[in-house]
Amino acid sequence: MTFAPDAVRTMFDRIAPVYDAMNRVMTGGLDLRWRRLAAAAVVRPGDRVLDAACGTGDFAVADARAGASYVVGLDFSERMLERARRKAPSVEWVQGDMLAMPFPDGSFDAATVGFGVRNTELEPALRELRRVLRPGGRLAVLEITRPRGLLRPFYALWFDRLVPLLGRLLPGGEAYAYLPASVKRFPGAEALADAMRTAGFGDVTFRRLGGSIVALHEGVAS
Numbered sequence: 001m002t003f004a005p006d007a008v009r010t011m012f013d014r015i016a017p018v019y020d021a022m023n024r025v026m027t028g029g030l031d032l033r034w035r036r037l038a039a040a041a042v043v044r045p046g047d048r049v050l051d052a053a054c055g056t057g058d059f060a061v062a063d064a065r066a067g068a069s070y071v072v073g074l075d076f077s078e079r080m081l082e083r084a085r086r087k088a089p090s091v092e093w094v095q096g097d098m099l100a101m102p103f104p105d106g107s108f109d110a111a112t113v114g115f116g117v118r119n120t121e122l123e124p125a126l127r128e129l130r131r132v133l134r135p136g137g138r139l140a141v142l143e144i145t146r147p148r149g150l151l152r153p154f155y156a157l158w159f160d161r162l163v164p165l166l167g168r169l170l171p172g173g174e175a176y177a178y179l180p181a182s183v184k185r186f187p188g189a190e191a192l193a194d195a196m197r198t199a200g201f202g203d204v205t206f207r208r209l210g211g212s213i214v215a216l217h218e219g220v221a222s
Helices: 005-027 030-042 058-065 078-087 122-132 151-168 173-185 189-198
Strands: 048-052 070-075 092-095 108-114 133-144 201-209 214-221
Touching: 005 030, 005 078, 005 151, 030 058, 030 108, 030 133, 030 201, 030 214, 048 058, 048 122, 058 070, 058 078, 058 108, 070 078, 078 092, 108 122, 122 133, 122 189, 133 189, 151 173, 189 201, 189 214
Parallel strands: 048 070, 048 108, 070 092, 108 133
Antiparallel strands: 133 214, 201 214
């Protein structure tokens, strides 16, 4: 199942009021820790940092706390950005499309994306992230992945059945029925690493977090 961009934007506008609560429930609160870990991996003191597909702003806030001197959070959902602005007025919040970002080439020293590349066209999004990073700029991508081993049956129950059910109990949360389909059609961790290399990133590595339900990919703009 795939959705047109306008449909995805409408969906995220709808779930904005419950987005943070659902993230905490789905990850047992670990998503904030993962964002801090990813920000620490790629942000250096004084960096200009982009958080693309920023949602309600938690990753951009982590980037700022990691030492960035200037942070831009970009998202195409205005309802998400309304909540982000309340968290960090010092961050520059921009409504825009990750496939055509309104920034000159080489504008940033680092970029982060948390659970966002899954909801767009992967290869064009990675190329656009490479474009706005300076040579040597660093990228961190946090994304849900398919776990291995003993967690696999639990993961299938949780994401395929229980998360959509929880979403239906919250206003606007019925859109969480989209989550299992988006994860299933998204490349695995190894394939995402290959896509980053193809898009112009070197030194690409990844590590699995949360019992392998999430992968943190890092790369350096060639």
